Amino acid sequence: MGCGNSKSAAISSAGGSDSVRDNKLKKSKIVFVVGGPGSGKGTQCERIVGKYGFTHLSTGDLLRAEVTSGTERGQRLNAIMSRGELVPMETVLQMLKDAMLFKVDSAKGFLIDGYPRELSQAEAFEKKIAIPKLVLYINASSETMMERLMNRAKTSGRADDKAETFKARLQTYYEATEPVVQRYDSKGLVKKISAEGTADEVFKLVCEALDSLK
Numbered sequence: 001m002g003c004g005n006s007k008s009a010a011i012s013s014a015g016g017s018d019s020v021r022d023n024k025l026k027k028s029k030i031v032f033v034v035g036g037p038g039s040g041k042g043t044q045c046e047r048i049v050g051k052y053g054f055t056h057l058s059t060g061d062l063l064r065a066e067v068t069s070g071t072e073r074g075q076r077l078n079a080i081m082s083r084g085e086l087v088p089m090e091t092v093l094q095m096l097k098d099a100m101l102f103k104v105d106s107a108k109g110f111l112i113d114g115y116p117r118e119l120s121q122a123e124a125f126e127k128k129i130a131i132p133k134l135v136l137y138i139n140a141s142s143e144t145m146m147e148r149l150m151n152r153a154k155t156s157g158r159a160d161d162k163a164e165t166f167k168a169r170l171q172t173y174y175e176a177t178e179p180v181v182q183r184y185d186s187k188g189l190v191k192k193i194s195a196e197g198t199a200d201e202v203f204k205l206v207c208e209a210l211d212s213l214k
């Protein structure tokens, strides 16, 4: 501990030892974007990337990309998923960390979308990577989320954008993810954003929350 003075950090900025890079991650602006299915997380992340130049990482996208890349890890993931089994949390987290480390020198901040989905994932992230600086809680009523998902279903081609699965997704969300919000609320890290308005209106609130970050 305490061996990473600013000089050695500067020298290693084009790479550096694992511990130096781990330290950089710990200091980076990490924002968790949390909210129910269809609340508008992806929509807001896209806008944040445009205005703030943050790096947007979605664990779903990372998993799909790893599989199509055909790496050894991708092949293992493909085998697990084609057996209908769950990808181990440790693997998802390692993928997320690798993606963050890859960008740590250039990223102005990280938007983590779709993770953590449950308390144990939040705890594992903190242990392995860092404590987030902010949790953006994109909050919409279940009626609004349902309406938006039904609209998205017309073009998304996503198998889970169906009225029948919406109830189950919502229940999983409330049971598993809301405790994550409570955990960070007790640390004073949550900004609750009303997502009922237009995407522009929501983005105004999102900007206020992000601008309060040092």
Ligand SMILES: Nc1ncnc2c1ncn2[C@H]1C[C@H](O)[C@@H](COP(=O)(O)OP(=O)(O)O)O1
Residues within 6 Å of the ligand: 035, 036, 037, 038, 039, 040, 041, 042, 043, 044, 148, 149, 151, 152, 195, 196, 197, 198, 199, 200, 202
């Ligand atoms: N504030 C808003 N008002 C109206 N529609 C919105 C909206 N934010 C997002 N949408 C639309 C875009 C999508 O078709 C759908 C779901 O948005 P999304 O960004 O994909 O949600 P999420 O990533 O949280 O699942 O709703």
Ligand SMILES: [Mg+2]
Residues within 6 Å of the ligand: 041, 042
């Ligand atoms: Mg999304």
